[in-house]
Amino acid sequence: MRKLMVAGNWKMHGSRQTTQSLLESLKQSAAPLTHIDVVVFPSFIYLPQAQTLLTNSAIAYGAQNLYPGNAGAFTGEIAASMLVDLGCRYVLIGHSERRALFSETLTLIAEKFQAALAASLIPVLCIGETLAEREAGQMEAVLKKQLDSIIEKAGISSFERAVIAYEPVWAIGTGKTATPEQAQQAHAYIRQLLSGADANIAKTTRILYGGSVKADNAAGLFAMPDIDGALVGGASLEATSFLAICQAAVVRQEMVRA
Ligand code: PEP
Numbered sequence: 001m002r003k004l005m006v007a008g009n010w011k012m013h014g015s016r017q018t019t020q021s022l023l024e025s026l027k028q029s030a031a032p033l034t035h036i037d038v039v040v041f042p043s044f045i046y047l048p049q050a051q052t053l054l055t056n057s058a059i060a061y062g063a064q065n066l067y068p069g070n071a072g073a074f075t076g077e078i079a080a081s082m083l084v085d086l087g088c089r090y091v092l093i094g095h096s097e098r099r100a101l102f103s104e105t106l107t108l109i110a111e112k113f114q115a116a117l118a119a120s121l122i123p124v125l126c127i128g129e130t131l132a133e134r135e136a137g138q139m140e141a142v143l144k145k146q147l148d149s150i151i152e153k154a155g156i157s158s159f160e161r162a163v164i165a166y167e168p169v170w171a172i173g174t175g176k177t178a179t180p181e182q183a184q185q186a187h188a189y190i191r192q193l194l195s196g197a198d199a200n201i202a203k204t205t206r207i208l209y210g211g212s213v214k215a216d217n218a219a220g221l222f223a224m225p226d227i228d229g230a231l232v233g234g235a236s237l238e239a240t241s242f243l244a245i246c247q248a249a250v251v252r253q254e255m256v257r258a
Contacts (some may be wrong), residue, residue: 001256002206004222004249005037005163005229007124008236009064009092009210012043018237019046023053025239030058035257036229036249038238039090039124044078049145051087062090062124065098068108068115077117080119092231093123094146094168106146110153117158124163124231125150126210127190131170147193156197165231166190166209171211173233180220180227183209187226214246219230 014022019042030038039060042050050061066079083091092118094109104112109125116123127146131141143166150158166186171178178186187207195202209221210231221227229249235241 002204002228003035003037004253005039005206005208006242007037007039007041007090007165007208007229007231007247008242009041009095009231009233010237011064011097011233013237014043014044014046016049019049020053022237023050023059024238026059026243027053027057029239029243030102033246033250034058035253036246038246041090041092047083047086047088055087060089061177062088062091062092062121064093064095066093066112066115066121068111080115080121083121085120088121090122090124090163091232092165093125095126096172098166099171103151106149107153109146110149112156113150113162114154117161120251122161122163122164124208126165126167126231128167128169128172128186128211134168134170139186143190144193151197152211154199156194158202159194159198159205162205164190164205165210166207167210167231173212175212177212177217177221178209180224183221184224184226187224191226213245215222215241215248217246218248219251222248 012075040065041062054061063083065076073168091112093113098104111124129142133142168178190207191202194205206228208229208231209227213232214235
C-alpha cells in the first residue's frame with residue numbers, strides 16, 4: 001500500500017520570521033499526521049531553520065533544487081552533499097518553473113535526479129505538460145519524454161527511492177486545478193509507463209498531483225486510485241490551508257487502510 005504524501009513547495013517566499021511561525025504551527029499540529037508523509041521545501045537559506053525546528057518532528061524537509069556536481073568551482077550552486085549536511089531528506093527535481101525559467105534540459109534534470117540519489121536524497125521528480133501541449137493532444141508524449149529521459153539515465157529501479165509529481169503547467173499557480181478525472185487519467189498513464197519497465201515499481205511508486213491544490217479540492221483528488229498525495233505551492237504558505245490538505249490525506253489514508 002502506498003503511503004500518501006503532502007509536500008509544500010514554498011518557492012521564493014518567506015522570511016526568517018514567517019519560516020519560524022509556519023514551521024512552529026505545522027509542528028504543533030503534526031501529531032495526527034503520522035500516517036502520511038509531510039514534507040516542506042523552504043528556500044535554501046531557511047533550511048538551517050528547518051533543521052533546528054523540525055529535527056525529531058513528524059515533518060521532513062528538503063530543498064527546491066541542487067547542482068549535480070561535487071564540491072568545486074560552481075559559483076552560486078548547492079551540492080547534494082550540502083543538503084544532506086543540513087538534514088534534508090528530499091529534493092525537488094525538474095519543477096516546471098526551473099524547466100521554463102531557468103532552461104533546465106532533460107539531460108540536466110536527469111543528472112540532478114541521479115545526483116540526488118547518489119547522495120541518498122529522495123528526488124521528487126516533477127513532470128507535466130503545458131496548456132499548448134495538452135491542447136495539441138501531446139500530453140502523453142510529453143510525460144513519456146520527461147519520464148523516459150530519467151529512466152534511461154538512472155534506470156527504472158531508481159524509482160524505488162523516488163517520488164513523481166504530476167504537475168500540469170497550466171494548473172500551477174493559476175487557481176485552475178485539473179479535475180480529479182483529468183488528474184487520474186494522467187496518473188494512470190504515468191503508472192502505465194512505469195509498468196512497461198517494471199510492474200512492481202509501478203505499483204509502489206508514489207505519484208503526487210500538483211497544481212492549485214487547495215483545502216476544498218484536495219479530498220476529491222485524493223479519492224482517485226492513482227493519486228498518492230499532493231505537491232502544494234500557494235496553499236502551503238499558510239498553516240491552516242496546508243494542514244487541511246494534510247488532513248484530507250489522512251482521511252483518505254485511513255479509508256484505504258480500513
Ligand atoms: C507548485 O509550485 O508545485 C504548485 C503546485 O503550485 P500551486 O499549488 O500554487 O499551483
